[in-house]
Amino acid sequence: MAGSAAIRETIAAPAGAGARRKLGDFVRVLRDNAFIVGLAETSDALTVLAGPDSSSPSRLRPALRALLCSNKADWEKFDEIFDAFWLGRGMKSATRMSGVLQKTPPGFDSTKSGDRPGNPDGAPDSVQRRPGGDDETNENSPGLREGASRSDSLAKADFRHLANPSDLAEAHAVAARLAKAMRVRLTRREQARRAGRRIDLRRTIHKSIAHGGTPMELVWRQRKNKPLRLVVLLDASGSMSVYSAVFLRFMHGILDTFREAEAFVFHTRLIHISPALRERDATRAVERMSILAQGVGGGTRIGESLGTFNRWHAKRAIHARTCVMIVSDGYDTGPAEQLGREMAALRRRCRRIAWLNPMIGWRDYAPEAAGMKAALPHVDLFAPAHNLESLQALEPYLARI
Amino acid sequence: MLMRHHIPRDRIADRLAAAGYIPDRDLATAVWLMEHLSRPLLLEGEAGVGKTEVALALARANDARLIRLQCYEGLDQNAALYEWNYQRQLLAIKARETHADAADVVEDHIFSEKFLLERPLLSSIRQPKSPVLLIDEVDRADEEFEAFLLELLSDFQVSIPELGTIRATTIPHVVLTSNGTRELSDALRRRCLYHYVDFPDVEREARIITARMPDIDVDLALQIARMVEAIRKEDLRKSPGVAETLDWAAALAGLGIDDLRAEPEVVFETMMCLIKTAEDKSRMTREVSDRLLGKVA
Numbered sequence: 001m002a003g004s005a006a007i008r009e010t011i012a013a014p015a016g017a018g019a020r021r022k023l024g025d026f027v028r029v030l031r032d033n034a035f036i037v038g039l040a041e042t043s044d045a046l047t048v049l050a051g052p053d054s055s056s057p058s059r060l061r062p063a064l065r066a067l068l069c070s071n072k073a074d075w076e077k078f079d080e081i082f083d084a085f086w087l088g089r090g091m092k093s094a095t096r097m098s099g100v101l102q103k104t105p106p107g108f109d110s111t112k113s114g115d116r117p118g119n120p121d122g123a124p125d126s127v128q129r130r131p132g133g134d135d136e137t138n139e140n141s142p143g144l145r146e147g148a149s150r151s152d153s154l155a156k157a158d159f160r161h162l163a164n165p166s167d168l169a170e171a172h173a174v175a176a177r178l179a180k181a182m183r184v185r186l187t188r189r190e191q192a193r194r195a196g197r198r199i200d201l202r203r204t205i206h207k208s209i210a211h212g213g214t215p216m217e218l219v220w221r222q223r224k225n226k227p228l229r230l231v232v233l234l235d236a237s238g239s240m241s242v243y244s245a246v247f248l249r250f251m252h253g254i255l256d257t258f259r260e261a262e263a264f265v266f267h268t269r270l271i272h273i274s275p276a277l278r279e280r281d282a283t284r285a286v287e288r289m290s291i292l293a294q295g296v297g298g299g300t301r302i303g304e305s306l307g308t309f310n311r312w313h314a315k316r317a318i319h320a321r322t323c324v325m326i327v328s329d330g331y332d333t334g335p336a337e338q339l340g341r342e343m344a345a346l347r348r349r350c351r352r353i354a355w356l357n358p359m360i361g362w363r364d365y366a367p368e369a370a371g372m373k374a375a376l377p378h379v380d381l382f383a384p385a386h387n388l389e390s391l392q393a394l395e396p397y398l399a400r401i
Numbered sequence: 402m403l404m405r406h407h408i409p410r411d412r413i414a415d416r417l418a419a420a421g422y423i424p425d426r427d428l429a430t431a432v433w434l435m436e437h438l439s440r441p442l443l444l445e446g447e448a449g450v451g452k453t454e455v456a457l458a459l460a461r462a463n464d465a466r467l468i469r470l471q472c473y474e475g476l477d478q479n480a481a482l483y484e485w486n487y488q489r490q491l492l493a494i495k496a497r498e499t500h501a502d503a504a505d506v507v508e509d510h511i512f513s514e515k516f517l518l519e520r521p522l523l524s525s526i527r528q529p530k531s532p533v534l535l536i537d538e539v540d541r542a543d544e545e546f547e548a549f550l551l552e553l554l555s556d557f558q559v560s561i562p563e564l565g566t567i568r569a570t571t572i573p574h575v576v577l578t579s580n581g582t583r584e585l586s587d588a589l590r591r592r593c594l595y596h597y598v599d600f601p602d603v604e605r606e607a608r609i610i611t612a613r614m615p616d617i618d619v620d621l622a623l624q625i626a627r628m629v630e631a632i633r634k635e636d637l638r639k640s641p642g643v644a645e646t647l648d649w650a651a652a653l654a655g656l657g658i659d660d661l662r663a664e665p666e667v668v669f670e671t672m673m674c675l676i677k678t679a680e681d682k683s684r685m686t687r688e689v690s691d692r693l694l695g696k697v698a
Contacts, residue, residue, distance in 0.1 A: 036587050044438050051437075052410075059430070066431035067438070070590035072445060072581075075597040202479075205487040209511075212498075213491050316581050 019049050026085050027068075033081060034275075035074050041067060057087060174388050175246055179253025228398060229260035231317050231350075233309065235328030237267040237300035243358045243386070245286075247327050250391060252277050252285050262317045265292065266305035272313065299333030302371055306342035314349055323352045323398060327385060329359050332371030340374035347378040354381040354397070361386030408436070408462065422451070422458030423601070423608045431596040432459065441554055441575035443590065446598035448580055449642015455598070456535035456576040463574065466532040470521040472542035478549065482559060483523045486516045512563040522550075526557055526569035534573035540583045551589050601643065603630050609643060610650045617654050624661045625650050627697035628668070632675060635693075637684065641675035649674035665691050 023045055027037050045067055053059045061082050069075045203219035211217075232251050236244045244265075251263045255277040265271045273292050279285035309317075318324070324346060332339050347353055355375065359365045361384040367376060376382065381397055384390045408416050414429040424432070432455075435442040444452040460467035470481055490511040497507055519527070525534040539547065553559065557569035577593060579585060601609060606626035611617060625646065633640045641649075652671045658664050669690040676682050 036591050038591050041591065044440070047438065048434070053430075062427040062430040063434055065427070066434050066442075066594045066596055067440075069595045069597075070443075070587070070593070071595070072597050075595065202487060205491065206485065209487065209490055209494065213494055316584060319582075 020046065023049060029081060029085055030068060033077060035068060036070055037068055057082075060086075175250040175391060176253035179250055229262075229317075229319060229322040230254060230398075231262045231264070231322055231324045233264045233266060233270075233305070233324065233326045233328075235267070235300060235302070235326075236265045237331075239300070239329055239331055240327075240358070243327070245290075247385075248286050248289050252289075262313075264305075264309060264313070265289070266300070266302065268299060268301050268304075270305040270308040270313075300328070300331055301334040302328060302330070302332040302375075303334045303336075303338035303340075303342050306339065306346060310342055310345050310349075314346070318350050320351065322350045323354060324350045325354045325356060327356045327358075329357055330355075330367065330369045330372030330375065332369070334371075336370040336374040339371045340378070343375045343378040352380045353378060354383065354394070355379040356383055356385035356390075356394075358384065358386040360384035361390060408433075413462075416462040417455075417458050418612065420458040420461035421612060422454050423605055423612055424455075425601070425605065428455070428596055428598075431594055435574065435594055438594070439572060441577055441593045443577045443579065443585075443593035443595050444598050445579050445581060445595070447600070447640065447642070449640070449644055450598045450600055451643045452578040452598050453535065453537060454643075456533055456537075456578075459574060459576065460533040463531075463533065465530060465574070466528060467535060468521050468525045468528075468532050468573070469535045469537060471537045472539050472546070474541055474543065476542045476546055480520060481522050481546070482520050482553075483561060484518045484520065485512070485563075486518050490516050514564075517561075517564070522553060523559055523567070525573040526559070526571060527567070528571045528573075531571045532573050534575045536575065536577045538580055538582075539577045539589075540579040540581060540585060544586065547586055547589055551586075551592060554592060600630075600633060600640070603627050606630070606643065606646060610647065613647055614650060614654060617650060618659050621653070621659055621661070622650065624697070625653065628661060628693060629675065631693040631697050632685075635684070635689070637676070637681045639677050639681060641677075645675050645677075661694060665694055668694055 023042065027042050027045070030037055045064060048054070048060070048063050048067065053063050061079065064082065065075070065078045069078050198221045200219045200221040204215050204217070207217040207219060208215040232247075232254065234240075234244060234247050234251065251273075255261045255263055255274060261274070262272075263274050263277050265273050271292055273289050276288040276292055277285055279288060343353070357367070357372070360382070367373060367382075383394065383397075385394075410433045413432050414424055414426070417424045417429070417432070431442055434440070444455060446452055456469075457467060459465075493511050493516070494507060497510075521534070525532055536550070539550070542550075554575060557572055558566055560566040600606075603623070603626045606629065607619070607622045610622040610625060611619060614622075629641055629646045629649070649671060652674050653661075653667070656667060656671070658667055661668055669687050672685060672690060673682075676685050
């Protein structure tokens with residue numbers, strides 16, 4: 001093997017300064033690729049390098065892989081990074097990977113040429129945003145200034161009419177606050193509901209020992225309430241672009257506070273964005289997320305994205321007390337039957353499906369799109385989500401689940 | 402540092418094979434590292450790829466006891482670590498009521514080792530010889546339990562308020578398995594060596610079949626392994642695991658089949674050993690079965 005001599009040369013002296021530096025570089029490259037490697041791992045890796053394994057890459061690779069990987073995604077990336085770094089193969093990819101946040105989550109092939117923008121094949125979302133008659137407002141419109149109070153009108157204003165950056169910022173902040181408030185109330189309701197159903201005999205006897213065996217303190221057993229888990233699937237296609245920004249913010253608020261929440265974005269494919277959303281700083285998180293979520297502008301494949309979700313993420317993301325929230329206008333460029341089938345599969349797994357469609361808030365809207373029609377029979381809640389008020393209205397519904 | 406008995410690096414694969422598990426090359430490395438660095442080994446992979454088998458084989462290869470902790474939702478310290486034997490304590494109190502002993506004498510008595518019930522985790526650090534501790538399906542336990550586990554796995558000591566600190570006399574070989582029903586914490590992942598267990602390739606699966614069923618024809622084993630691999634490539638809800646392959650091989654061997662091509666009928670009828678959901682069953686029609694059979698056998 002061409003590179004083995006180089007490796008031997010670099011790390012022949014057990015844990016020499018050269019080896020240490022090289023390993024340090026390697027660990028840095030791994031960290032850039034979202035590996036979690038602590039000091040303890042690095043020092044164990046040095047032990048491995050000092051051992052007999054360092055003599056050949058074919059032995060060193062599995063050893064370091066077992067030590068430095070911590071999940072399947074790492075596991076799949078490791079060989080490529082290892083080869084690039086230690087054997088100088090595919091060096092271009094190593095430099096590409098180093099120092100840049102990884103953009104494509106594992107398992108998603110971003111090289112589909114059909115998804116490129118401007119491809120005549122991928123029909124764009126065919127939503128004609130109807131000029132909404134009299135409610136077509138701009139920042140000078142009286143619409144925002146009328147009403148009892150400014151915040152009240154903000155709550156009622158359709159997100160797509162918030163052209164003024166400061167209004168938009170305020171709407172974002174309110175969305176985040178709303179998410180936090182929902183979390184607090186939902187948890188408190190949970191605790192108030194707690195009351196024992198059955199006597200826990202073992203623990204009652206345990207407590208009674210202090211009283212010489214008389215069971216004075218009864219210990220009750222209660223079923224542990226699983227907190228409600230929210231899984232949000234957000235449509236980030238062109239037709240939804242006005243709304244997705246606010247929703248990203250709302251999702252950040254939810255993920256930041258709900259311990260049990262997962263977020264995905266889809267357009268032509270599905271992207272898991274929870275890791276980006278865990279960033280505490282809202283602006284940075286939303287930025288990272290927008291980079292991840294950047295649509296390739298080739299239509300929306302809702303059915304296909306849901307299929308990906310059902311197949312790869314549902315087992316981990318969904319448990320018995322899960323509400324799946326789909327935020328989309330329902331314009332699917334894929335076949336409607338597929339969407340119906342995937343919705344049925346999803347419905348079997350989770351507690352509730354809420355479909356939020358910003359267009360419900362529009363005047364004269366009827367769910368006419370074929371995809372929307374196919375999905376509706378499986379949806380528990382079909383609600384508008386075009387302004388802050390409609391987001392707020394979700395909370396009582398979630399509390400009841 | 403407590404010493405553990407190590408199997409030499411080059412012998413690990415052979416020893417595991419002798420114990421009934423045919424490891425791939427990387428797993429042997431991971432097992433060696435696990436002994437060498439005293440870290441737990443986390444095995445992830447689809448259901449049915451043989452994660453639990455690794456621990457069973459490791460115990461046999463080391464000639465060690467296997468202590469198994471099956472995780473489930475709501476698993477707590479009492480079920481995993483230790484518990485006092487309350488019934489016996491009560492009896493002891495009642496029995497001593499007539500003696501008029503001082504209270505602290507009674508207390509010392511009822512909180513002694515005699516009344517302590519060892520659960521798997523405590524038991525695993527108090528063996529004369531290092532056992533293999535299998536923490537199965539750790540993703541089913543709650544997050545609180547995971548944090549507690551992490552503490553035990555790094556300190557290997559347990560403090561019992563009434564009794565004091567119990568230090569490990571042996572460090573167990575720890576194997577954790579996870580099916581990915583919940584995301585494990587980064588801290589636990591970092592603490593462990595990681596190995597992703599995949600479905601075996603055809604050659605390895607055939608070796609597994611012949612290892613478990615020494616009487617089976619080698620060619621038949623190879624045919625079965627190829628067929629199962631082809632079935633796994635179909636778009637099924639539940640891919641058949643290694644245990645299913647073994648069941649199927651046993652069924653075919655029991656029916657006296659020695660060439661799959663000659664008996665497409667039987668192949669299709671015994672497919673229920675591999676296909677476990679109604680949806681998959683409707684997908685795996687006779688035509689599909691024959692097509693796959695034509696391709697592989």
